[in-house]
Amino acid sequence: QITLKESGPTLVKPTQTLTLTCTFSGFSLRTGGVGVGWIRQPPGKALDWLALIFWDDDKRYSPSLKSRLTITKDTSKNQVVLTMTNMDPVDTATYFCAHLPNTRSSKRYFDYWGQGILVTVSS
Amino acid sequence: DIQMTQSPSTLSASVGDRVTITCRASQSISDWLAWYQQKPGKAPKLLIYKASSLESGVPSRFSGSGSGTEFTLTISSLQPDDFATYHCQHYNSYSHTFGQGTKLEIK
Numbered sequence: 001q002i003t004l005k006e007s008g009p010t011l012v013k014p015t016q017t018l019t020l021t022c023t024f025s026g027f028s029l030r031t032g033g034v035g036v037g038w039i040r041q042p043p044g045k046a047l048d049w050l051a052l053i054f055w056d057d058d059k060r061y062s063p064s065l066k067s068r069l070t071i072t073k074d075t076s077k078n079q080v081v082l083t084m085t086n087m088d089p090v091d092t093a094t095y096f097c098a099h100l101p102n103t104r105s106s107k108r109y110f111d112y113w114g115q116g117i118l119v120t121v122s123s
Numbered sequence: 124d125i126q127m128t129q130s131p132s133t134l135s136a137s138v139g140d141r142v143t144i145t146c147r148a149s150q151s152i153s154d155w156l157a158w159y160q161q162k163p164g165k166a167p168k169l170l171i172y173k174a175s176s177l178e179s180g181v182p183s184r185f186s187g188s189g190s191g192t193e194f195t196l197t198i199s200s201l202q203p204d205d206f207a208t209y210h211c212q213h214y215n216s217y218s219h220t221f222g223q224g225t226k227l228e229i230k
Contacts, residue, residue, distance in 0.1 A: 037219065039219075039221075046210070046221055046222070046223040046224050047159075047167065047210055047212075047221040047224070048221065049218065049219035049220065049221065052219075060216075060217050060218060062218070063124060063218075096166055096167075098166075103216055106155075106172075106173055107172070108155070108214045108215060108216060109157040109169060109172045109212065109214050110157075110167075110169065110212075110214075110219075111169050111172075111178070113166035113167055113168075114166060115165075115166055116166055
């Protein structure tokens with residue numbers, strides 16, 4: 001059974017750096033093809049893909065946010081960490097992490113999602 | 124960048140209705156498209172992948188079709204549990220792009 005859970009601060013100040021952790025179970029980032037992604041959703045708005053990391057440490061970022069994002073993994077802890085620098089009130093959103101089954105086949109969608117964590121950016 | 128546009132933004136329908144939601148890509152994406160259902164305060168749930176493949180456990184009243192730039196999600200007979208927001212998503216190895224969402228409301 002695959003589960004993911006996001007953790008981190010729920011309130012950050014403008015200009016601060018946000019660090020979110022996705023802790024997962026039921027799969028391993030040592031398995032070929034597997035990936036974990038981060039997606040956010042401002043209140044009442046659309047989903048917005050942020051970043052992906054794969055089993056081989058390949059990383060992909062949203063072009064519009066690339067300069068502010070870093071994604072890393074700790075395979076031994078079954079964790080993926082996302083950092084976002086220079087936070088602004090427009091970054092207020094629910095942040096989700098999600099499992100990508102197998103990038104080496106056609107299974108490049110997100111099939112399991114965490115519950116999400118609402119991060120508010122305010123002074 | 125590829126843009127995904129859903130229509131309509133809001134759809135009002137009744138239990139038992141057949142409904143269709145459309146998603147258009149700004150350029151051809153083959154069949155690299157997924158559909159998700161999201162309820163308030165919850166994470167999205169995968170319904171359809173590769174444009175028309177039904178995810179395991181998803182009721183057969185949901186179906187997807189299309190390729191290239193135009194795609195549809197059809198619910199053949201709306202059930203009370205289906206009132207939610209639906210998102211399309213283009214995916215490939217390098218990026219993911221979501222549509223703006225379609226809210227399906229009770230008429």
